Amino acid sequence: MNRILKIGLDVHTTNFTICIAEPQLGSDGNFLLSTQTKPDVKLLLDVVNTFKKKFKDDEFDITFGYEAGCLGYSLYKESENKGYKCIILAPSTMKVEKGGRMIKNDYRDAKEIASCLCNGGYKAVYVPTVLDNAVKEYIRMRDDIKQNLKSIKQQIIAFCTRNGFMYSESRYWTAKHIGWMKNLVFEDEILKETLDEYMVEYNHLDDRISRLDKRIEELSQKEIYVDKVNRLKCFIGIKTHTALSLIVETSDFVRFSKGTDYGAWLGLVPMQHASGDNDSRYGITKSGNRHLRKLLTEAAQAYTRGAAGYKSKDLKQRQSLCSSEIVLYADSSNVRLRKKYQNMIRKGKKHNVAVTAIARELACFIWGMMNDHIEVNVKA
Numbered sequence: 001m002n003r004i005l006k007i008g009l010d011v012h013t014t015n016f017t018i019c020i021a022e023p024q025l026g027s028d029g030n031f032l033l034s035t036q037t038k039p040d041v042k043l044l045l046d047v048v049n050t051f052k053k054k055f056k057d058d059e060f061d062i063t064f065g066y067e068a069g070c071l072g073y074s075l076y077k078e079s080e081n082k083g084y085k086c087i088i089l090a091p092s093t094m095k096v097e098k099g100g101r102m103i104k105n106d107y108r109d110a111k112e113i114a115s116c117l118c119n120g121g122y123k124a125v126y127v128p129t130v131l132d133n134a135v136k137e138y139i140r141m142r143d144d145i146k147q148n149l150k151s152i153k154q155q156i157i158a159f160c161t162r163n164g165f166m167y168s169e170s171r172y173w174t175a176k177h178i179g180w181m182k183n184l185v186f187e188d189e190i191l192k193e194t195l196d197e198y199m200v201e202y203n204h205l206d207d208r209i210s211r212l213d214k215r216i217e218e219l220s221q222k223e224i225y226v227d228k229v230n231r232l233k234c235f236i237g238i239k240t241h242t243a244l245s246l247i248v249e250t251s252d253f254v255r256f257s258k259g260t261d262y263g264a265w266l267g268l269v270p271m272q273h274a275s276g277d278n279d280s281r282y283g284i285t286k287s288g289n290r291h292l293r294k295l296l297t298e299a300a301q302a303y304t305r306g307a308a309g310y311k312s313k314d315l316k317q318r319q320s321l322c323s324s325e326i327v328l329y330a331d332s333s334n335v336r337l338r339k340k341y342q343n344m345i346r347k348g349k350k351h352n353v354a355v356t357a358i359a360r361e362l363a364c365f366i367w368g369m370m371n372d373h374i375e376v377n378v379k380a
Contacts, residue, residue: 002059005032007048008114009066010106011075016044019110020051021118029118034107041078065117067091067109068125076127088125089113095121128251135219136248139241140291142212149205156198160184163191213241220244231369233318234330235362236337237302242295246366249292253371259364266293268360293359300337300359304351308338329374333365 003022006029010017017036021029033051037043052060064079064086079086094116116122128136153173160166165184167177181199186192220229220240225247232243256262263269267288286293306312311319311331319327337358344354368374 001055001057002061003055005060005062006114006117007062007064008110008112008117009044009064009075010109010113011039011066011069011071012106013039013070015039015106017106017110018044018047019107019114020048021111021114023118028115031111031114034110036106041075041082045082063087063117065089065113065122067094067113073127073133087117087122088127089116089122090125093123095119126251126255128248131224132248132251135244138212138219139216139245139248142209142216142241143291145205145208145212149202149209152198152202152205156181156195156202159195159198216241216244228370230318230321231326231330232366234315234322234327234369235299235365236315236334237299237362239318242299245295246292247370249289250370253367256367259367262367263360263363265289266296266363268293268296268356268363296359296363297355300355300362303334303337303341303358303362304355306338308335308342325374326369329365329369333362337362337365 006021006023008019008021010019015036016039018034019031020033021031024030033047035047037047048062052058062084064075064084066075066086066088068088068090073088076086076088094112096112096116157167157172160181163186167180169177171177178199181195184192184195186195217240220226220243225244228247229240229243232238232246233240238246250262253262256265260269265288267286267290311334319330322330340361341354341358344357345351349357
């Protein structure tokens, strides 16, 4: 007899909670076993093999499943290497019983995952290539250090302010600003020593960012990435860091059937509540890739400056690496987005609302660029 088993896993760094279920017509599954082990794939397989021994004459088709979270893709890869199918479930897409999220414990969560595997009530997380995942982790590491640099800058400004020194110019962290801080005279030499120590950390982090950005430039020149990166850099506000992030975080743009689907995956579409004649829309869902959503929102800020049709020297240089068809598509998109922002502001829309709308439409144009839908049908 061939038996189909769906194994829900609620995984943590401290334990794995396991629920073995068998799909059953008209129900969420026939639940056969619930147990817990230490977070070790070998122990997980021991549980499965012990269970299989109860049905010596049966063949098994086994699928593991767990929610996207702290283990990333590691459990998926280990399971696949051992010959088992594995699915990473997107938590926001899982269909659970009413009120199910109100009562949470590890065993209940594992059961819900097993139930979703049995009835198909989920969407699977896309698993990127090994290279895409490695480059993604490298870029995110760089961004973490960039956040540390931002924090130390804020700490230095706060330290100077607390001790009566406020820089009068509008631009901070220029050579002039740093020179001003070096020449500050404090009441006590310990305060000067404190600032010097702050600046040691600032210089260290600033140098690291420069080195990491150089490495990201090198990674972007890999044969698998270079053409895609050059294409994306034809858009205003997108340079190497953002372009490569979009490529490795998305990994496969073809899996989205249209640009609006890509925007939804990024969490840039509005929430909607429709009931009867009432159709209300609220802020964006924020349910997708937070990292890319932040980068696209930052890129969208570039469309709030400059006249429609204006191209900087830097943008012209980036576009010189691509064909005229690609540049024409990017230029049409750039003009449309600048005009859209200006029109929204003229109609009284708030800046943040307009920027989010630009980011959402920019995501659609990026999808078109990456899927070779570059026919110019954009109304500028």
